[in-house]
Each structure stands twice: as C-alpha cells, then as structure tokens.
Amino acid sequence: MAKKQLITKVWIEEGCIVCDACETAAPEVFEVMDDTCVIRPDALNAEFTKPRSEGIVDAAEECPVDVIKFDSDTVEVADEAPTEPAAAPATETQTAPSPAKKAPAAEPKKAAPQKAPASVGKTKAPSAGEPDPSIQALLEAATSRGGNAGIMRNSTEVPTSAQGWRATDVDNLPPDARQAKVVEAAQKAKKQSALHRRDFVSNSAVAIGWTAFGVGTGISIGPAFGRFMMPNVLEEPDPRIRVGKITRYMEMAPGDVNEDYKPQGIWMIRDEDRIAALNIICTHLGCIPNWQPNDRKFKCPCHGSGYYSDGINFEGPTPRPLERFKITIKDGIVIVDKSKKYQYELGQWDQPGSYILV
Numbered sequence: 001m002a003k004k005q006l007i008t009k010v011w012i013e014e015g016c017i018v019c020d021a022c023e024t025a026a027p028e029v030f031e032v033m034d035d036t037c038v039i040r041p042d043a044l045n046a047e048f049t050k051p052r053s054e055g056i057v058d059a060a061e062e063c064p065v066d067v068i069k070f071d072s073d074t075v076e077v078a079d080e081a082p083t084e085p086a087a088a089p090a091t092e093t094q095t096a097p098s099p100a101k102k103a104p105a106a107e108p109k110k111a112a113p114q115k116a117p118a119s120v121g122k123t124k125a126p127s128a129g130e131p132d133p134s135i136q137a138l139l140e141a142a143t144s145r146g147g148n149a150g151i152m153r154n155s156t157e158v159p160t161s162a163q164g165w166r167a168t169d170v171d172n173l174p175p176d177a178r179q180a181k182v183v184e185a186a187q188k189a190k191k192q193s194a195l196h197r198r199d200f201v202s203n204s205a206v207a208i209g210w211t212a213f214g215v216g217t218g219i220s221i222g223p224a225f226g227r228f229m230m231p232n233v234l235e236e237p238d239p240r241i242r243v244g245k246i247t248r249y250m251e252m253a254p255g256d257v258n259e260d261y262k263p264q265g266i267w268m269i270r271d272e273d274r275i276a277a278l279n280i281i282c283t284h285l286g287c288i289p290n291w292q293p294n295d296r297k298f299k300c301p302c303h304g305s306g307y308y309s310d311g312i313n314f315e316g317p318t319p320r321p322l323e324r325f326k327i328t329i330k331d332g333i334v335i336v337d338k339s340k341k342y343q344y345e346l347g348q349w350d351q352p353g354s355y356i357l358v
Contacts, residue, residue: 004077007053008046010070012037021062026055030068065183239339243268246334249275250358255309257291266325266336267291267298271310274355277325277336278311284318298322312344320345326353 010029012022016037022030029043029052042048049056053072060068243261252258252270259267267278280288287302297314298307305316312321326340334356342348349355 002077003074005053005057005072005074006050007056007070007072008049010039010043010049010056010068012039013067013069015065015067017065019064021064022059022068025059025062026052028052029056030059239337241266241336241338243277243334243336245332246275246329246356246358247332249334255296257293257309259291261336265338268334269309269311270358271355274357275327275334276310276349276355277327279323279325279338279341281323282318283313283320283322284316324349324354327356328353329356 012030018032018034018036020032022037023032029040029049031038031040043052049070056068056070060066060070241261241264243266249258249268249270252275254270254272256270257267258269261268262280265280267280269276269278282289282300282302282305284300284303284305287300289298289300289305289307292299296309298309298311300306300316300318303317305313305318307313307318307322311324313319321344324342324344326337326342328335328337340353342351342354
C-alpha cells in the first residue's frame with residue numbers, strides 16, 4: 001500500500017506580494033487579483049482540493065513569502081499497474097499479441113516490436129505514480145522563474161535558469177525571486193539573532209540566579225546571625241496605661257463602671273470608698289463579658305457567667321471573680337499596670353496597689 005497526501009483545506013495568510021507562482025502551479029485553486037491572491041470558490045470544498053493536492057503543495061513551495069497554508073490527510077492507496085489507453089497501438093514494451101489474432105505458439109517471443117507513432121507519445125496518459133505532463137510543464141515554468149522553491153531547493157533539483165539566478169545580484173532578479181532572497185536573508189538574520197538572544201538570556205539567567213541565591217542567603221542568614229549576636233531581649237509594649245485624671249473617677253457613683261478603656265482590656269470601677277481596675281477577661285474560658293448598666297452586672301455572652309459591678313461572680317460556670325490590675329496615681333493621673341494582677345480568692349484585693357482610696 002502506498003501513502004498519499006490529500007489536501008482537505010487551503011488558505012492564504014496575510015503578506016501576499018501578488019506574484020503569479022500560485023496560480024501558475026494550481027490555476028484551478030488560486031486566482032491572482034490586483035492587490036492579493038485568493039482561493040477560488042470551488043477550492044473551498046475538500047472534495048475539490050483532494051484531487052489537486054500535488055498542485056497545491058507545489059504552489060505552497062513556490063510562494064516566495066510562504067503565505068499559502070493547508071491542512072492534509074495521509075491515506076493509503078493500492079498500487080496500480082501501469083495501463084495503456086485502449087485505442088493506443090502497441091509500443092516497444094508491448095510483447096503480447098492482440099486478442100483478435102493469436103500469435104503462433106512456437107514463436108511467441110520473436111515478434112518484431114512495432115514503433116509507436118509520433119502522436120502516441122503526445123497523447124499517452126501517465127501511468128500510476130507519474131506526474132501529469134501538463135502539471136509537470138506548469139511546475140517547470142514556475143520554478144524556472146526563480147521562485148521560493150527554486151531558490152531554496154538543492155542545485156540538482158533546480159532548473160538551469162534558476163541556478164543561474166542564484167549568483168545574480170538581487171537588484172537584477174524578478175520580483176518574486178528578489179523577494180525570496182530577501183526572505184531567506186531575513187530568516188538567517190532572525191535565526192542568528194535568536195541564537196545571540198538565547199545566549200544572552202541564558203547567561204543573564206545564570207547571573208540573576210546566583211545573585212538571587214546570594215541575596216536570599218543573606219536575607220535568610222543575616223537576621224539569624226544578627227539574632228545570634230544580639231542579646232535575647234523581647235520587645236513588648238509598655239504594660240502601663242494612663243487612664244486619665246483621678247477627679248473623673250472620684251465623681252462616679254458607687255457601683256458605676258467606666259468603659260472608656262475597654263479596648264485596652266480595662267474596666268474602671270467605683271466601689272464604696274475606692275477605685276479599682278478590672279480585667280475584662282472572663283475567668284471561665286476567656287470570653288469578654290458585657291456591662292449591663294440596667295441590671296448593674298457583667299454578663300458573659302459565651303456561657304452565661306455573671307459578675308457584680310465590683311467583679312465578684314454570682315452566676316454561671318465561672319469559678320472565681322474577675323481579676324484586678326495594679327493601680328497607682330502620679331501627678332494626679334491614674335496609671336494602670338497590666339503586668340501585675342490581684343485575685344480575690346487569694347485574698348489579694350486588700351493589698352496596696354489593688355485599689356485607690358477616695
């Protein structure tokens with residue numbers, strides 16, 4: 001089985017220089033217009049292009065700017081023996097006798113060969129695998145003009161006229177051959193530029209990689225080395241918070257709660273004769289209770305623990321009262337120190353620093 005390439009679709013991309021190479025190779029498929037070349041309407045059908053696949057391929061090879069593109073399918077076809085037209089007389093290669101007259105049995109191979117008439121060679125149909133003489137003539141005419149295929153092919157396949165143009169100055173070439181040489185030179189320059197660019201990118205990538213490695217190493221090791229050399233000191237915010245003048249809290253009624261510093265984790269409360277700073281964290285599981293002034297109590301929204309205004313627990317699962325922070329006065333300003341806490345169940349609410357007398 002022989003394999004054959006059949007064209008199923010053909011088109012012309014942008015960049016046509018309006019030469020006649022395509023129409024010369026496949027006139028039934030291509031048409032040269034004033035400003036471009038187009039595909040004829042019939043050639044838009046795959047069944048039309050398949051029998052003309054050879055001419056389309058040749059046209060694509062002849063195109064000096066490579067704008068003819070096509071899709072194809074490769075199929076297997078059965079090998080056919082060469083056939084002769086029924087009306088053609090016997091040629092030099094024919095040795096079998098005609099069906100009408102049987103040759104003598106004794107001398108079947110001694111029959112004198114007959115010379116074919118001159119007209120037979122001109123009308124003889126091509127045998128399987130041989131190009132059509134008319135198509136072959138068109139191809140020779142196209143390649144002789146020095147098109148893209150004529151410039152690019154090996155010298156053994158190029159017609160003599162095209163071989164001579166290879167050494168001809170580009171200004172003296174026909175337009176399509178001149179364009180082919182220009183395209184060839186541009187392709188060579190593009191390939192050389194691509195090679196230089198790849199070398200540059202490769203070298204740059206290596207340099208950037210080593211630079212990034214050095215920078216990354218410095219970034220990762222530098223802080224660790226500095227950390228090793230520096231004292232192991234934790235920088236934490238100052239736990240002491242200034243919560244305003246003492247006079248504002250002396251004006252509060254017993255049982256009142258000031259929530260101005262709740263964002264800092266502090267409730268300022270007024271007891272009978274003292275002022276204290278409560279920690280807003282519930283002693284059950286760490287939620288933050290809400291002050292309910294109408295009920296005069298702190299109520300935890302998580303599990304329902306309840307505390308009086310002084311921080312003593314009275315309901316819910318909380319096991320102990322709220323904690324108090326250390327509180328002092330300096331120059332009339334109340335200062336709360338959150339680093340020191342006092343717990344009621346340990347008897348620490350009576351210690352100095354857990355409250356301020358007013």
